[in-house]
Amino acid sequence: MKKVVWTQTWVAALALTVSGSVLAAGDVNAGKARAAVCGACHGMNGEGNPAFPDPMNPGKTKAVPSLAGQNSGYMAKQLQDFKSGARKDVLMTGQALGLSDADIANLAAYYPTVAGKAATSVDADLAAKGKSLYQGGDMARGITACMACHGPDAAGNDLAKWPALSGQLNDYTVAQLNAFRSGARENDPNKMMREVASRLTDDDVAAITVYLQSVSGVAAKAVPAPVAVAAPVAAAPAPAPAVATAPAASGGAADGAALFQASCFACHGPAAPALNAPQSGMKANWEPRLQKTGGLDGLVASSIAGVAGTAMAPRGGSSLSDAEMKAAIGYMLSQSGL
Ligand code: HEC
Ligand code: HEC
Ligand code: HEC
Structure with missing residues (x-):
């Protein structure tokens, strides 16, 4: 912490x-x-x-x-x-x-x-297995969904410096995953990739990389x-005004539980303790953070800015509005008895 x-x-x-x-x-x-x-x-x-x-x-x-x-x-x-x-x-x-x-x-x-590179057609069964791992991870084996960081269309996250994976050559992607698995590549901040990759088998790597060949290639930006x-x-002189002056969110009565499931669960859910993210349902994880940031609005501000040097990118890598971030955090706190 x-x-x-x-x-x-x-x-x-x-x-x-x-x-x-x-x-x-x-x-x-x-x-x-x-x-x-x-x-x-x-x-x-x-x-x-x-x-x-x-x-x-x-x-x-x-x-x-x-x-x-x-x-x-x-x-x-x-x-x-x-x-x-x-x-x-x-x-x-x-x-x-x-x-x-x-x-x-x-x-x-x-x-x-x-x-x-454009998407190519691939073995559908293998790609389906890869897609499931990419989008949902594997709770039982502690594998965080790749999507949490690399995005739903594998386009990465520019602000967080997380790479696009779609449009990449298959052999290169396989080689990099194996390099993270063996530790030969170790320039990922906080061992973010080595943690995930160390839990993958050869079969997982084959399935995920085949899936990645099937998603649409990277469009020119x-x-x-x-x-x-x-x-x-x-x-913005301080985080509080930055939040206050941001455009009002659409859908005021945002559904915190659904937003949490879609955008935050991969890291804040109970199955990803390896990332050191405060876990939903764990009061002891949240109480000191609430105190440090001065309450819910403080947590909203710090999560919008992201926590430098950790897996917590600005807005957790999502495109949620300020009000939606607040709803998702409110949900995690309520689940934690706070
Ligand atoms: C917690 C965030 C996070 C998760 C989850 C994650 N990655 Fe990554 N990944 C990163 C970061 C950060 C880098 C870049 C590290 C660096 O700065 O060199 C990266 C790099 C990569 C690279 C190297 C890309 C290149 O161009 O060299 C591959 C391949 C990759 N990830 C695949 C995956 C796969 C497959 C999964 C799911 C099994 C996954 N990642 C899950 C954060 C993550
Ligand atoms: C002699 C061949 C060669 C030349 C010339 C070369 N590269 Fe590379 N580059 C490579 C190889 C090989 C890798 C992959 C390294 C690995 O396997 O980890 C690479 C990797 C990279 C990466 C990392 C990509 C990723 O997805 O992580 C970047 C960025 C890059 N090169 C940019 C450049 C730029 C910009 C130039 C020109 C100034 C350049 N390279 C010239 C061989 C070359
Ligand atoms: C890729 C993983 C990841 C995702 C996705 C993610 N977080 Fe986080 N989050 C973290 C980590 C790791 C930390 C702990 C950072 C630290 O060391 O203080 C954190 C910390 C936080 C904190 C505490 C900030 C503080 O100042 O103590 C809040 C609030 C938060 N996240 C909200 C969210 C919300 C809301 C979402 C979904 C929209 C989300 N996060 C998505 C990894 C993630």
Whole structure:
């Protein structure tokens, strides 16, 4: 649990949001020009290469990922991680070392504007098993639904820096899941992916990745406008007014239980203690947080902002309105006897 006082967290998050957004406001055209060298491995349109000669295994190949339509925030993080050594790859590390912060911002602005691979037809039975795991997880085995973080259409979450998975080359996705399973890839914050992946079997990986090939590919995103995203945050002096001035939610009598089931259950439900999210029904998990944030409205504000460095993205990665967030949290508190 975070011991930081809420106001300090907010100020730090505010500073990060503002400076982060300015840096992230890359130039799409400059990125496109810089991407020419990336094309040698990632394809001239960022489509990836399923069979690139593997320098570590002569005579064998490895998949170079598609970058087309990937989220900007995630891409920038990966490039910084390759540069710092937090993520390692014999082909990619050297490439990232030559990139300036401006290059990274420009490349991360360009690739999301390129359309990704379209959906392909797959083995329906295997895909159905994968879909069930992707959307619902497996409570008994403690597997959190992939959808909770990667979104219902596997488009990821740009603000949270969580990757899009749809439109990716199958062999690459399999390789990354196995790398998280073995711990060879360890640049996921709070072991978010290693926790989930460690519970997957080879059969699960096969089913989920086949399912992912069947969901629609990543559409090209409009040229991003990160400054516009930062503006309302920068203008808000404190979380309370930010909530108060946000547009009124539709459906005032929001059904907290249904909202909780749809958007929060994967992490706040009883089956996902590994994520360290306060669990619905556990009074002891919620009481200190209520005190720390000063009550329900404080919890609403902190959940809208997200808890930096944890799996709690802004609004839990959902697109719920302020009033709907309040209803969902109210439901969790009532379930916890509060
Ligand atoms: C020599 C081949 C090569 C070149 C050139 C190259 N890459 Fe890569 N890149 C790779 C490989 C291989 C991986 C996958 C690494 C792994 O398996 O973990 C990768 C991974 C990535 C990733 C992570 C993708 C994800 O979904 O996590 C990003 C982002 C990326 N490259 C961007 C770039 C950019 C931008 C350039 C040009 C400046 C570039 N790469 C040039 C080989 C290359
Ligand atoms: C708690 C949130 C969370 C859950 C649940 C989750 N993921 Fe992830 N996943 C992430 C994050 C965060 C990353 C990126 C880590 C980083 O910064 O490098 C990621 C990365 C990945 C990647 C690598 C993508 C790439 O381009 O390299 C794959 C593949 C993946 N996840 C698949 C899955 C699957 C399949 C499931 C369900 C079994 C799942 N994830 C569940 C948060 C999550
Ligand atoms: C991907 C997992 C995930 C999802 C989905 C998620 N949460 Fe969370 N949430 C967390 C984690 C982890 C924490 C604990 C963060 C920390 O360490 O303080 C948390 C904390 C919170 C808190 C306490 C914040 C504080 O300041 O103490 C609230 C309130 C909350 N979540 C509400 C929600 C609501 C409402 C939803 C659904 C709309 C939701 N969450 C969806 C993972 C998630």
